[in-house]
Amino acid sequence: MTTKTLTLIPGDGIGPEISDAVTRILKAAGLQVNWDVTEGGEHSALAGRGVMPDATIDSIARNKIALKGPTTTPTGGGHQSANVTLRKRLDLYANVRPAKSLPGYRTKFDNVDLIIVRENTEDTYAGVEHMVAPNVAQCLKIITWEGSERVARYAFNMAKKLGRKRVTCVHKANIHKLSDGLFLKAHEAVAAEFPDIKFDSIIVDNLCMQLVTRPEEFDVLVLPNLYGDIVSDLCAGLVGGLGVAPGANIGQNGAVFEAVHGSAPDIAGQGKANPTALLLSAVMMLQHMGELAMAERIEKGLHKVLAEGKSLTRDLKGTAGTSEFADAIIHALNK
Ligand code: NAI
Numbered sequence: 538m539t540t541k542t543l544t545l546i547p548g549d550g551i552g553p554e555i556s557d558a559v560t561r562i563l564k565a566a567g568l569q570v571n572w573d574v575t576e577g578g579e580h581s582a583l584a585g586r587g588v589m590p591d592a593t594i595d596s597i598a599r600n601k602i603a604l605k606g607p608t609t610t611p612t613g614g615g616h617q618s619a620n621v622t623l624r625k626r627l628d629l630y631a632n633v634r635p636a637k638s639l640p641g642y643r644t645k646f647d648n649v650d651l652i653i654v655r656e657n658t659e660d661t662y663a664g665v666e667h668m669v670a671p672n673v674a675q676c677l678k679i680i681t682w683e684g685s686e687r688v689a690r691y692a693f694n695m696a697k698k699l700g701r702k703r704v705t706c707v708h709k710a711n712i713h714k715l716s717d718g719l720f721l722k723a724h725e726a727v728a729a730e731f732p733d734i735k736f737d738s739i740i741v742d743n744l745c746m747q748l749v750t751r752p753e754e755f756d757v758l759v760l761p762n763l764y765g766d767i768v769s770d771l772c773a774g775l776v777g778g779l780g781v782a783p784g785a786n787i788g789q790n791g792a793v794f795e796a797v798h799g800s801a802p803d804i805a806g807q808g809k810a811n812p813t814a815l816l817l818s819a820v821m822m823l824q825h826m827g828e829l830a831m832a833e834r835i836e837k838g839l840h841k842v843l844a845e846g847k848s849l850t851r852d853l854k855g856t857a858g859t860s861e862f863a864d865a866i867i868h869a870l871n872k
Contacts, residue, residue: 543822544596544603545572548619549579550800551810551859552606558812558863559604559819565867566835568828573600577623578608578800582616589622597627597791602826604819605795609802620786623793624657629786630684631691632657632765634797635821636752636772639781639813641843641853648753649775652701654692655765656720657786659684662762680716680761685723691787692759693731699824703756704728706738707764720761745771773797780852783817785825794822808858811850813839816866838869 545560547553560572575593582588588608597603608619623629632655638647665677689706696704706724710717721738728736739747741764748755748768752775760768773782782797796814804810816839823832842848848865849855857865 540569540571541826542571542573542600544593544600545574546577546593546603546605546608547574548577548606548800549609550607550802550805552578552608552800554806554808554859555796555810555812555815556604556606558859559815561860561863562812562816562835562838562866562870563819563823566831566838566870568823568831577605578619579611579616588616588619589626594623594626597623597793601791602822603791603793604815604822605793606815607796607798607800609800620795624786627788627790627793628658629788629791629793630656630658631688631785631787632769633695633785633787633821634769634772635783635817636769636776638776639843640840641846641849642777642781644775644777646752646775649772651752651755651772652695652699652757653765653769653772654688654695654757654759655769656684656688656760656762657765658762660762662766678713678716678763680719682719682723685720685761686727689724689727689759692757693727693734696734696757697731698827701734701757703735703737704731705744705755705758706736707741707744707758707760707768708738709741709764711740717761724759741768744768748772748775779814780811781813781817783814783821785818785821787825792822792825794818794825808860809851810859811852812859812863813843834870835866838866838872841869841872842866 547556573596575596577589577593610618634653638649659679661678663679669675708717708721710721779797784797785794820832842865848857
C-alpha cells in the first residue's frame with residue numbers, strides 16, 4: 538500500500554508547537570502519512586513569499602487534505618488573511634464546526650454533541666456592499682441554488698458517514714422569503730435523497746433560544762453564512778469556548794482542518810499551548826479520510842487525559858507543557 542501524502546501548514550505563533558504535538562499523536566495512533574510541510578501566514582508574507590504561496594495551494598489541491606496551524610493576520614492593514622485566501626482560492630464552501638462536551642471542561646451543559654455546517658462563500662459575505670447615497674449603505678445577500686445545494690449535500694453525506702440521525706436546516710425564510718426560501722428549498726430537495734436521515738428546519742432566532750436551553754436535542758445544523766458565523770461561536774461557548782473548538786473548511790478542491798483559535802502570540806515559543814483544538818481538528822480529518830476507528834481511539838485518549846486532570850496545560854489550570862500533554866495522550870492511547 539502506498540503511503541498517503543498530506544499537506545501540513547504549521548503556521549505562525551503557537552502553530553508549529555501544536556502541529557508538532559498533534560503529528561506525534563497521529564503517528565503514535567498508527568497514521569502512516571508523509572507530511573508535505575508547507576508555508577503560509579505572517580512568516581511567509583514577511584519573507585516576501587506571500588501569505589499563502591502558490592506552492593502551498595498546489596500542495597493542498599494535489600493532496601486534497603491539509604492540517605493547518607493558526608496564522609497571524611495584522612489588523613488595520615498589512616497582508617490579507619491566510620484563511621480568506623485559502624477559502625477563496627480553493628473554493629472551500631463548507632465550514633464545519635463540531636461542538637461536543639469535553640470531560641474536564643465544566644460548562645452549563647455536559648451532553649452537547651452537535652455539528653454546525655456553515656455555507657462559506659455566499660450570503661452577505663459575497664462582498665457585494667456599497668454606498669447608494671452618502672448616508673445609505675447597501676449589502677446584498679446572495680443565495681444561489683447551486684451554493685445551497687452543494688452545502689446541503691455535504692451535510693447529508695457527512696451525517697450518513699458519521700452515523701448522525703438528523704439534519705436541521707436553519708433559516709429566516711419567513712422574512713427573507715426568496716433568499717432563505719431558496720436555501721430551505723434546496724435542503725428539502727437534497728433531503729429527499731437521504732430517506733434514512735430525519736430532516737427538519739427551524740427559524741434562526743428560535744434555534745438560538747433552543748440552543749441555550751436544550752442544546753443536546755440538536756444533531757447536524759446547516760446554516761447560510763451569516764447565521765452560521767454567529768451560531769457556531771454560540772455553540773463553541775456551550776462546550777468550553779473557542780480554545781477547544783476544532784474546525785474544517787471543505788471544498789471540491791481540498792479540505793483544510795484547523796483549530797478555531799488564533800496564533801496566540803502572547804504564549805508562542807514557550808511550550809505552553811494547548812493542542813486540543815488542533816488535535817480535534819485532526820480527528821475530523823481522520824473521519825473525513827474514513828479512518829473512523831483511529832479517530833475514535835484518539836478522541837477517547839484525549840478524553841481520558843482531560844478527565845484524569847493530571848497532565849493539563851495552563852489554560853486548563855494545569856502545569857503541563859504542550860509536549861507533556863501530548864505524551865500523556867500517547868500513553869492513554871495504549872491503555
Ligand atoms: P488567539 O486565539 O490567538 O488568542 C486569544 C487568547 O487565547 C490568548 O490569550 C491566547 O494565549 C489564548 N489561546 C489561544 N489558543 C490557545 C491554545 N491553543 N492554548 C492556550 N491558550 C490559547 O486570538 P487573538 O489574540 O485575537 O489572535 C492572534 C492572532 O491569530 C491574530 O493575528 C489573528 O488574526 C489570528 N487568528 C488566526 C486564526 C486562524 O488562523 N484560524 C483564527 C483566529 C485568529
